[in-house]
Amino acid sequence: xxxxxxxxxxxxxxxxxxxxxxxxxxxxxxxxxxxxxxxxxxxxxxxxxxxxxxxxxxxxxxxxxxxxxxxxxxxxxxxxxxxxxxxxxxxxxxxxxxxxxxxxxxxxxxxxxxxxxxxxxxxxxxxxxxxxxxxxxxxxxxxxxxxxxxxxxxxxxxxxxxxxxxxxxxxxxxxxxxxxxxxxxxxxxxxxxxxxxxxxxxxxxxxxxxxxxxxxxxxxxxxxxxxxxxxxxxxxxxxxxxxxxxxxxxxxx
Amino acid sequence: xxxxxxxxxxxxxxxxxxxxxxxxxxxxxxxxxxxxxxxxxxxxxxxxxxxxxxxxxxxxxxxxxxxxxxxxxxxxxxxxxxxxxxxxxxxxxxxxxxxxxxxxxxxxxxxxxxxxxxxxxxxxxxxxxxxxxxxxxxxxxxxxxxxxxxxxxxxxxxxxxxxxxxxxxxxxxxxxxxxxxxxxxxxxxxxxxxxxxxxxxxxxxxxxxxxxxxxxxxxxxxxxxxxxxxxxxxxxxxxxxxxxxxxxxxxxxxxxxxxxxxxxxxxxxxxxxxxxxxxxxxxxxxxxxxxxxxxxxxx
Numbered sequence: 354x355x356x357x358x359x360x361x362x363x364x365x366x367x368x369x370x371x372x373x374x375x376x377x378x379x380x381x382x383x384x385x386x387x388x389x390x391x392x393x394x395x396x397x398x399x400x401x402x403x404x405x406x407x408x409x410x411x412x413x414x415x416x417x418x419x420x421x422x423x424x425x426x427x428x429x430x431x432x433x434x435x436x437x438x439x440x441x442x443x444x445x446x447x448x449x450x451x452x453x454x455x456x457x458x459x460x461x462x463x464x465x466x467x468x469x470x471x472x473x474x475x476x477x478x479x480x481x482x483x484x485x486x487x488x489x490x491x492x493x494x495x496x497x498x499x500x501x502x503x504x505x506x507x508x509x510x511x512x513x514x515x516x517x518x519x520x521x522x523x524x525x526x527x528x529x530x531x532x533x534x535x536x537x538x539x540x541x542x543x544x545x546x547x548x549x550x551x552x553x554x555x556x557x558x559x560x561x562x563x564x565x566x567x568x569x570x571x572x573x574x575x576x577x578x579x580x581x582x583x584x585x586x587x588x589x590x591x592x593x594x595x596x597x598x599x600x601x602x603x604x605x606x
Numbered sequence: 607x608x609x610x611x612x613x614x615x616x617x618x619x620x621x622x623x624x625x626x627x628x629x630x631x632x633x634x635x636x637x638x639x640x641x642x643x644x645x646x647x648x649x650x651x652x653x654x655x656x657x658x659x660x661x662x663x664x665x666x667x668x669x670x671x672x673x674x675x676x677x678x679x680x681x682x683x684x685x686x687x688x689x690x691x692x693x694x695x696x697x698x699x700x701x702x703x704x705x706x707x708x709x710x711x712x713x714x715x716x717x718x719x720x721x722x723x724x725x726x727x728x729x730x731x732x733x734x735x736x737x738x739x740x741x742x743x744x745x746x747x748x749x750x751x752x753x754x755x756x757x758x759x760x761x762x763x764x765x766x767x768x769x770x771x772x773x774x775x776x777x778x779x780x781x782x783x784x785x786x787x788x789x790x791x792x793x794x795x796x797x798x799x800x801x802x803x804x805x806x807x808x809x810x811x812x813x814x815x816x817x818x819x820x821x822x823x824x825x826x827x828x829x830x831x832x833x834x835x836x837x838x839x840x841x842x843x844x845x846x847x848x849x850x851x852x853x854x855x856x857x858x859x860x861x862x863x864x865x866x867x868x869x870x871x872x873x874x875x876x877x878x879x880x881x882x883x884x885x886x887x888x889x890x891x892x893x894x895x896x897x898x899x900x901x902x903x904x905x
Contacts, residue, residue, distance in 0.1 A: 406778065432780035445778065447771035449838070450764075458768050461761050462780040471764040514779070 355382040355405070355522055355554065360414035362400055362578075374400045376578035377414065382522075387548055387555045389565040392575035393601060398558045401575070402524050405556075407431040418521060433463050436515030438508065438528040445511035448500035452491065452510055455499060456480045459514035483513050487543050505536035509543060516547050523548070525557035529564075537561075541568065562594040574600060611736050613859040617852030618743035619808060620827060622750060622801035624847035626672075627824035629794040632843060633758075635770040636683070638791060639694030639821060641798050643701030644675035646817035648799030650708040653715045653812035661723045664803060672799020673792040675701060680791040684784035698817075705814060713814040722807035739808065746804065750797060751844045757793075758840040766790045767840075798824075819873045822880050827851035829883040854879070 362375040374397045382388055392398050403409045405416060407428035416424045423431055439445050446455050457471045460479075477495060484491040487509045491502075499507060508528055515523055525544065529537035545568060548555050559565050565572055572589050574582040574597070582600060584592055623645065630638035648668035655664030675697055682693035709715050727745075728738040757763045765786045769776045776783050798820075806812040831850025835842050854876075861867050861875055 408777075428777055429780050429782050432778050437778050443772070445775055447768045447775055449771045450768060454764055454767075457761075458764060458776075458779050458781075465761050465765075465780075467762040468760050470759055471761045472759070 354384055354417075354419060355380070355556075356417040357381070357405075358415045358417075360401070360404060360416065361412045362397075362404060362409070363412055374578055375404070375411070375414075378575075378579050380573070380580055382554060382556065384554055385552045386571055387553075387569035388557070388571045388573060389569040390556060390558045390573055390575060391560070391562070391565050391597065392558075392581075396575040397578040398575055399526065402437065402526050402556070402558065405522070406435055406437050406524060434521040435524065436520040436522070437524040437526065438511050438515055440527040440530050442504040442507035442511065442531060445514065446499045446507055449498055451496050451498055452484070452502070453477055453480055453495040455510060456483070456514060456517060460517050463518050480517075483517060484510075486546075487513065489539070489543075503536070505532050505540055508532065508540050512540070512544060512547065516551060516553065519551040519553060521554065523553050523555045525555060527558050527560065530560065544568075562597050565597070566590075566592060566594065608736070609859050609863060610856075611740065613855040614852060615736070615740050615743060615808065617855035618740060618747050618848075619801060619804045620823060620855065621747045621848045621851040622797045622804070623820060623824040624827035624831070624851045625750060625754065625844060626794040626797035626801065627821065628828050628843050628847050629754075629790060629797070631825065632828065633767055633770050633840070634787065634790045634794070636690045636787070636791070637694070638676075638679060638794065639691060640675050640679040640697045640701075640791070640795055641694075641821045641824060642817040642819075643698035643705070644672040644795040644798045645802040645805075645820045646705045646812075646814060647671045647675055647701050647708070648802030649806040649812040649816060650705045650715070650802075651799070652803030653717055653720075653806045654708050654710075656717055656720050656722050656807070657715065659721075661721055661726060661807070664807075665723060665800065668799045668803030669796045670799075672802070673796040675799065676791040676793070676795030677788060679795070680788040683791075684787050702814075709812060709814070715812045717806065717810045717812070722810075723804075724807050743804065743808075746800070747848060750800075751848070754793075755841050755844060762786070762789070819876060822873075822876050823854070826876055826880045826883070827854050829880060830854050833883065 357378060357380040360375050360378040363371045363373045366372050378397070378401065390398055400409070404411050407426060410425060415422060453472055457476060460476065480495060481492045484495070489506055489509055491506055491509060494502065499510065502510065512528070529540050532540060541564060547553070555569070557569065566589065570585065570589070572584045573580050623641065627641060630636050648671050651671040652664040652668045655661065655667050679693045679697045682688045682696060683690055688696070706713070724739050724742055727742045728735050731738040731741055733741070758767060765776070765781050766789065768779070769781065769783055769786050773783060805816065827847055827850035829850065830853050831846025831848070834849055835846040857879065858872055858875060862869055862872070867875065
């Protein structure tokens with residue numbers, strides 16, 4: 354369970370004025386929940402993810418994961434149990450290493466035995482099986498470099514890297530936004546399968562209103578650093594993209 | 607013939623510095639200028655050990671000396687957030703004093719009449735001394751190469767490679783980026799220190815000024831090697847260091863034996879060779895653009 358209490362973050366801009374990004378955000382996500390997050394630019398979605406993953410530290414407030422206070426835990430320790438997939442396919446993978454090597458890095462992240470071989474036959478067999486699940490022809494590309502893959506394949510590898518050892522929480526940061534519509538659909542479908550299979554707790558930022566409604570079991574809309582609207586259950590199923598769109602417009606006026 | 611043997615010998619020893627530079631510049635993707643300092647540091651430590659009668663311990667000391675220099679640079683970079691190039695320059699400058707201290711204030715220490723590692727191992731081998739020296743250097747290169755190739759296949763080595771390739775990804779995959787950067791730079795400079803030590807043994811003296819331009823020498827070897835070997839694995843990289851280093855020595859030997867250039871023109875030649883090699887992609891780009899524009903004019 355992820356529990357965020359009164360989270361505040363401000364950045365000091367050049368003239369000394371404070372730019373308040375998060376203003377006391379409260380959010381509780383139960384185990385196995387899949388939450389989609391909407392919000393206009395500057396609402397604080399990415400900052401929220403940066404705070405959860407530890408890339409930046411909050412000015413006030415606390416973050417608990419399974420009753421453990423992780424507010425100030427260093428990023429590389431947190432990433433043992435928090436997975437994150439970024440918008441840019443190149444961001445979550447090492448382009449000049451092979452698919453297998455990238456997966457080996459991810460596989461070892463909870464328990465890195467430093468001077469053991471990074472790649473062994475049994476490990477490669479596990480990777481091949483995982484890649485086959487994605488159904489994108491990746492199982493034959495274990496030894497090709499990431500930079501020779503397409504953007505969609507790259508994102509799938511990044512997603513598998515995050516989930517190969519099921520994390521306690523996975524953050525999806527517009528991970529299909531840079532892909533063409535067909536590939537984006539495939540990657541979303543695969544995401545859905547993985548989340549369901551491993552009963553993962555997931556947060557997903559998206560600007561795609563249809564996706565936000567279709568996937569997950571809870572939808573939140575952020576505005577000016579707080580959760581402004583929330584839809585669950587039938588309420589979420591029945592909402593239309595138009596209704597959501599008007600919520601965006603409300604904010605601008 | 608002696609020129610060829612001499613070039614081969616130097617080429618083999620300088621392979622070690624090429625490997626060191628390959629690790630920092632290519633694998634870690636950090637422009638590390640510590641090399642010029644750690645090279646002389648290794649040299650100074652080796653000659654001091656040899657003079658004191660411990661030529662074999664000198665090998666370990668020169669490795670350690672290089673690693674220590676690398677550690678300082680890496681700490682400046684990772685903990686004090688000083689830019690990579692400046693960190694290297696700071697360490698290199700500081701090392702000047704330390705090297706002079708190790709060499710007891712004199713800028714030149716001779717190893718004439720002192721037993722070096724080449725004397726010890728060379729006497730064991732049943733062949734001409736010059737050939738035996740090449741053999742000994744080759745053993746060093748092979749050991750270093752094998753160790754590195756195997757090391758980069760372990761989890762730890764893979765982490766170092768990943769950090770050089772995509773640091774952001776490394777952070778979000780739970781790697782302690784600072785730790786692996788430090789480790790990588792220590793390994794790189796340890797090799798460079800050892801290279802300095804072996805050069806001192808080979809030429810029979812340690813000199814404060816031998817570090818000047820060493821970075822370019824190492825980089826030249828890496829680049830020349832890469833021009834011949836297209837594959838980009840660690841093994842291929844190591845082999846291209848070896849090949850590049852030897853070819854580089856032969857080019858220099860040839861340039862000097864034609865008597866067109868005096869011996870002191872070496873540094874300028876090195877700089878020019880590296881400049882040409884580094885400029886090739888730009889030249890290719892201009893050429894392609896020029897051809898595209900020309901096609902437009904005719905149309």
